[in-house]
Amino acid sequence: MFSIVCVYNNEEILNDYLLKSLNSQTTNYELILINNTQKKFKSAAEAFNQEGKKAKGKYIIFTHQDVDLSSNTFLNDLELILDSISNLGIAGAAGKSKEKVIISNIKEGIPPKFAGKIQIETPVKVQTLDECLFIIPKNVFDMVPFDEKVCNGWHLYAVDYSLSINENGRDVYVVPASIYHKSAGDSFSKEYYSILKKLLNKHRKNYKIVYTTMGNWDSEYPLSIQKIFQRSIFYWTKFKKKF
Template sequence: MKVSLITIVNNEIVFDDFKENLKTQKEVDYELIPIDNKKNQYNSARIALDIGAQKAQGDYLIFLHPDIRFLDDLALKSIVDYVRKINDFGVIGVAGCPVTKGKSQILTTIVQGKNRDKVGSDLKDITRVQTVDECFFIEKNTYYKNNRFSKDSGWHLYAVEQCLEALLNGKNNYIIPAHLWHISPGDSENINYVYSGIRLINKYGDKFESVNTTVEKWYSKGVRKYYMPWLNFLLHKIKRKLRKNTNLYKKIQKIYLKYER
């Protein structure tokens, strides 16, 4: 069983560190397919990753960020072993969100940022979710050939879109325990993310009451569809700036939770 690891390279130093870390992985057959974007050749993660997928020879396609690090030498093997236990699936990730009535709930075992912080509720086994995070996700090569990324531009929510398409195709999406470190602090949310989310909800909103993601919950009905993306964007921006001020951060968090319900 072979896996194809497909990643977009924007920074050579980060990618070199990734390759050195990948070399530590044992008991797994893999190929690495880097997509060079150091000169901003692409304006879409979907298009860049699709080019890599078309070259892939593996049974499973693993789309991942180059700042992912494996925390032990059997981490990749363990992921593949979990994937093989699931006979039929759309998308598998290492962080994701189930459908919830309130704010999105992040489930994951990975750590994030320079301090290796926990970023969500823990999980012990394979768990069904609505969507998964873009940092590391998996599809069967045979399934992907008939369900490729869309041609949409931008760098956000491409794994979420694959998850929604999989659900519409009658597939289930899952997350699995993984011993991984995502070096990014997870603060890539910007105004382009908001516009990507608005396009996504306009495209799929008639089929899903809401879309739960690891950044926020997107509503497809009522007035929250229109004001929550911008309120979330503002509150997230404020929260990132105020993390060092614990008391003020807690007050902002209460406001955030009030409007998320």
Template structure:
């Protein structure tokens, strides 16, 4: 396939005003050769992020595919260019993004490595980095893969709207690639809390599918232990809590 652009920016749109604000901010970015692919999901045309992104990737003309949420805002005119130029330099690239979690634990818990701010108050959300760092998994808000690699490893058929960047990160590691988080001057305008019971159900699927290869699956939301009865019981308890919370909200 001949790539005619350096980057394809792909985003799923559920609310048009959010997308228009995203696009207005994106239009301020300089020194980036990209195409923007909007996936309209305003009428729930897709039943999973993976299906939607796979469909868009088939149309993409970029050498790199960047999947990002429309609630991302770049904090200065060179923010996007600096992110993407840093990613282009990374060796043995699997998945790269702006927030991630390494395999190494701190006090038996996962770490979040990022420089982004989040939510209405622009709060810091993790351990700051000043250079690219290797991680186990990347957050879904913004992540990048090479188009050539993605053609060999598209998103799986797992349904739903969670863990797609995490799963892609695990697939990359199993393919002997390296995953990275890079410094980014980015504001993720949402609070990032989306772990309803569907999130837990898919998390349990990920543990079942990939747990034999990793002692834990570390995400920016939580650490998922993969071994033993205790890990299974803990995730079941988490599932019940999420179901109760969802029920009370409704």
């Protein structure tokens, strides 16, 4: 069984996307909704650590409120895929590896377009995952929580977890999850870079380059210079997708 954990701040979006698609699922699941409309939680890591420990499922899905699972057999199909992966630490719907391109079956934005350059039919090992939807086995989450000190906001918590769980000897995979994500995921902010700086410092000994769906970041090069370069590449890629 899955436990599905979602922090939401817009009930209308939650109902129109995640809950609507969950209602059509053909298998049982546990739903843990975290109402953050009053900004009780200051970070995703804090919210997920507090509420995720209540989960009873074999796998915990952490997802955004504006995700549509697309198929009524999504959970059934996903469980079969996850059960086939040995040494699983964390799996997600989108991620990146040293090939430097996003691997994902997600469609995003309006009108919907593929989020990744590479679509897959079987699980693919990657370095890091995107935050929109990812899955952690409950026994893994019980041992390794999210890092609330590094990820003290709403960005990069799946990236940090991916790197940390790999350093703990477990693998990170993108799975062929064909979902729809309303947001195009193109938000850079001061908070993003603040967390990124701490993340790069934390993992510097093990990763010279951290590959994320928002850019590739060199832990040994000044972040102030990288910001300009990576943002230019990211938005140019988004612009090209529109045409």
